[in-house]
Amino acid sequence: MFLITCPYCGTRDQSEFSNAGEAHVARPEKPEDLSDEEWADFVFLRNNPKGLFAERWIHTAGCRRFFNMLRNTATDEILAVYKVGETPPRVSTAEPATPSGEAPIGSGNDAVKVERPEGGE
Amino acid sequence: MSTQPNRRASGGLIDRETTIGFRFDGRDFTGHPGDTLASALLANGEHMVARGFKYHRPRGIFGAGSEDPTALVQIGGDATRTDPNTRVTEQEIYQGLEARAQNVWPSLRYDVGAINDVFSTFLPAGFYYKTFMGPLGNWMTFEPFIRKAAGMGVAPDGPDPDRYETVNRHCDVLVIGAGPAGLMAAQAAAKSGARVILAEESAHVGGRLLSIDPDYTRIAGKTPANWASDIADDLADMDTVTVLTRTAAFGYYAQNFVGLWERVSDHLAPADRAANLPRQRVWRVRAKEVVLATGSVERPLVFHENDRPGIMLAGAARTFVHRYGVVPGRRVLVFANNDSAWEAAFDLQKAGATISGIIDLRRDIDGALLGKAAERGIGIHPGAAIVGTTGAQRVSGAQVRRMSGETGVEGAVTAIECDLLAVSGGWMPNVALFSQSRGKLAFDEDLAAFRPGQSWQNERSAGAAAAVFDLAGCLKTGAQAGADAAKKAGLTATAGRMPKIEGGERVQGTPRVLPEIPSGRPKHKVRAWIDLQDDVTTKDIKLALQEGYDSIEHAKRYTTTGMGTDQGKVANMNAFALVAGTLGKPVWQVGTTTYRQPWKPVTFGAIAGQHVGAHFHPRRTTPAHAWHAENGAVFEPVGDWLRARAYLRSGESFDEAVQRESRAAREHVAVLDASTLGKIDIRGKDARTFLNRVYTNAWSKLAPGKARYGLMLGEDGMVMDDGVTACIADDHFHMTTTTGGAASVLTHLEDYLQTEWTDLEVYLTTVTEQWSVASLSGPDSWRVVADLCEGIDPDPETFEFMRFAEATIDGVPVRVFRISFTGALAYEINIAADYGHWLWTRVIDAGRKYAIQPYGTEAMHLLRAEKGFIIVGQETDGTMTPGDLRMDWIVNDRKGDFIGKRSLLRSDTARSDRKQLVGLLTDDPALMLEEGAHIIATETEPAPPVPMLGHVTSSYISPNLGRSIALGVVKAGGSRIGERLWATRRDGAPIPVKVTETDFLKLRETGDV
Secondary structure (H helix, E strand, O other), X not given: OOEEEEOOOEEEEHHHOEEEEEOOOOOOOOHHHXXXXXXXXXXXXXXXXXXXXXXXXXXXXXXXXXXXEEEEOOOOEEEEEEXXXXXXXXXXXXXXXXXXXXXXXXXXXXXXXXXXXXXXX | OOOOOOEOOOOOXXXXXXXXXXXXXXXXXXXXOOOEXXXXXXXXXXXXXXXXXXXXXXXEOOOOOOOOOOOEEEEOOOOOOOEEEEEOOOOEOOOOEEEEEOOOOEOOOOEHHHHHHHOHHHOOOOHHHHHHOOOOXXXXXXXXXXXXXXXXXXXOOOOOOOOEEEEEEEEEEEEEOOOHHHHHHHHHHHHOOOOEEEEOOOOOOOHHHHHOOOOOOEEOOEOHHHHHHHHHHHHXXXXXXXXXXXXXXXXXXXXHEEEEEEEOOOOOOHHHOOOOOOOEEEEEEEXXXXXXXXXXXXXXXXXXXXXOOOEEEHHHHHHHHHOXXXXXXXXXXXXXXXXXXXXXXXXXXXXXXXEEEEEEOOOOOOHHHHHHHHHOOOOEEEOEEEEEEEOOOXXXXXXXXXXXXXXXXXXXXEEEEOOEEEEEOOEEEOOHHHHHOOOOEEEEOOOOEEEEOOXXXXXXXXXXXXXXXXXXXXXXXXXHHHHHHHHHOOOOOOOOOOOOEEOOOOOOOOOOOOOOOOOOOOHHHOOOEEEOOOOEEHHHHHHHHHOOOOOHHHHHHHHOOOOOOOOOOOOHHHHHHHHHHHHOOOHHHHOOOOOOOOOOOOOHHHHHOOOOHHHOOOOEOOOOHHHHHHOOEEEEEEOOEEEEEEEOOOXXXXXXXXXXXXXXXXXXXXXXXXXXXXXXXXXXXXHHHHHHHHEOOOOOOOOOOEEEEEEEEOOOOOEEEEEEEEEEEOOEEEEEEOOOOHHHHHHHHHHHHHHHOOOOOOEEEEOHHHEEEEEEEOOOHHHHHHHHOXXXXXXXXXXXXXXXXXEEEOOEEEEEEOOOOOOOOEEEEEEEHHHHHHHHHHHXXXXXXXXXXXXXXXXXXXXXXXXXXXXXXXXXXXXXXXXXOOOHHHOOOOOOOOOOOHHHHOOOOOOOXXXXXXXXXXXXXXXXXXXXXXEEOOOOOOOOOOOOOEEEEEEEEEOOOOEEEEEEEEEOHHHHOOOEEEEOOOOOOOEEEEEEOOXXXXXXXXXOO
């Protein structure tokens, strides 16, 4: 259960919010100029990375405003929240090394549950 | 004087003045307030309380708290209240408590299932998978028998009569565990003014302090127990501190969200439980900072025949002596690999037991301990091991041999008699919650166990949980942790002065940890238990590794190690060590299984809290709900709402009522409560532009006073909602949505306004609850409106279809719409919701002379199907375009872009063979199709795979057409009008149907029905 800071209302429990998918996917200005493939890419395809992700949330049981969040999906760190239209702030977070890798701590996954002792292999 | 033979004359947190009677396994016993079921049974000399899960071997009391793996019983005889798998070490006794052994038949002592033990050779790890898969049998057949044979307790039956609650709390510092470290942490944090919650799993604060000799140790001049309770009392007196006992932290979640489970009333006899208190309570705590003072868990030793009742953790034996005033054995043998168990031996001797020896795996024992043992006349066996035990339902003796290296024994066998075998494999920091918080564990080579490493959340561990075992260290790290937590939470705090300790106690030193104690027996004859609850032996784990399950997570699942209700609290570390030892890998590389929430089983009742019954999914009701309820309404949930489905007259069936209501709505007049429809007030200078973009049709020219039906698509071109929107002014519209879609439509519209079309000046307000709506249908409906409303002439000749106007009823303003979902002449009267009930009764009164009837949602569905109108969610399923509904007329592709427009041109949505909405009429007018029935092109069902053309979406017996009607979606349906197809059914030949247009009323006019 996350604690989410709505940029309009302040910090609230996750149960007040709904996730609304990937952020910064603008609706094409002229849909009719797009090929079927290009249009389908907008309608159906979204990124779902393990690691840093910009996503939209809506304060459903609050101000009902949409806003954006930078979250590390591997560790569930909420790195920033910002209003629609604002440029995503710069953040730094431990990214998984490879598509199947792990962030060094925080994911709870097998590979990072136990510390590797110095010199341990 | 107590009749409990093993009760000490004094000592412990026991009130000997009061005697409590309870029943276990059909026999009566007595105990005292302060006792758990375990301590009371031990006071009465009872060790055997259960039988093993798989082999049904006798099982005793192994621990003294939540770590106990196997002493599980069923509490209570009442089928609705009985509590299975309750640890006797945690259940406090009360007058009349009834407990029964589980997994035994006919009784605990004579159990038929024990035959499994004889055949144990044939029940290795993975036995079930190997035996019951494949050609010889099938799992589905055997599973019920296996489940029964491997049963644990019996789940309660019937509605739970008890009350539970969940509460939310915020605090600066949450301290988990009220042992020496936790108490100091809470005190240091509380002194800073921080809001503190201190949660203690057991009934009393003090933790390990309650298990050490009070004659020997003093803290700040007080006995350890008194020092602890004084601190807790002082804390409880502070407004900013909440001290919770009988409260286990069961889950550590993201951002310091911690679940606490408080057993509020379980320790009281049902008659003594306060009516105003729940049985159990879940505290959902959001803490700025957490101190984990969760203590440590003692590790068992893995030796041959280590599972008999009377074999107990040495630390647990001390707890029974000091906390509960019970001597759990008369002739005690101690088997250890560390110093702390020696203290247990001395304590037990002081409490009156005879110590028949201390066997220690270590060859080099500290001189001071040797001296103390010699002073007390205790025989010692350094560098030796127990290689076997005797005793049927309680341990009666052990065989001891000298160790030879790490894996062998040598020399003569010494047999030693005992009735209690106290074992200790060292103490392991209790890191369960730390690991749940996603902190990283570090393997401590000295302890041969995990301790907290790098933290991830805002927490820190203190005391034994942080591998600090000595009393002074516990107090100090606790105080520091509390001060640190308070500082991080933004307060000014110091650790303060440490209380003076006199006496103190010896800690474990460096234990000699062996994954398995050698017995000198052939491998196949060794039965050394790792997990007492799941009956997993070293042999099972080795077999799993041999068969290739060499990841710890795989070995766990194959053998079920640590998968019982105790989640392997005492067992897991030995399993990890054995896997590491067998594979020749370091333990840190083998790693751990996942410490999952919950720390221990939590009842579903507590988790559900007050969200049961009517509170499970609260229903919204309309202002006229009471009238409906009083007039025979049968309700159905629609979205969050309860809507009247039909109004049954006495002696009338549901179907009869629907037929009657449907006729009334066409023949004279009937009224529907349509208040639940979603309503959105749209304002702003760009409102028309907005409507043009969110609906498929054009809104530029809709004049004030007029309304229009609209179809709303998702960006994928699929129909998501429909409804009528009225123009109140050029910059003001009133949109209606489906009842179930109201919330998602508003979010959908807000999404575009807030994130895509930020240049549009449009404001949306949900007004669903602001308006109450009576929808009148039938040829006389206009007369009712005329009689009722002032300021409007509803004559259908002049007040045209899709008009709306303001009017009043007794001076109360209303909006009257001439719109129809039934196809009959119809009006909707909207009124401020506070007048909803009043309006409804006024309509019924005014309509009486036209024989008005209320009609429900079922008749509404039927009536609209007669007209061929769709219901979003019934005719559509998220894959239907306007074209699929054959509603191309509503798509205006000249007006510019709208949501979903581009998708209608995609190759897939533009296909001509998509399923399309059609009418379906059976040859036999009395035969009604089943909704969902498949449509096929042949008279008989062909061999599978059957080519399916579509399915029936709506089906009714229409009283107005005097026959059955159905709507369905059929591939290229629009081009099949007039064709013969068949609808399948489960038991019988496919039903011939004719494909028709969807407006059955029109078909009747043209004579086609």
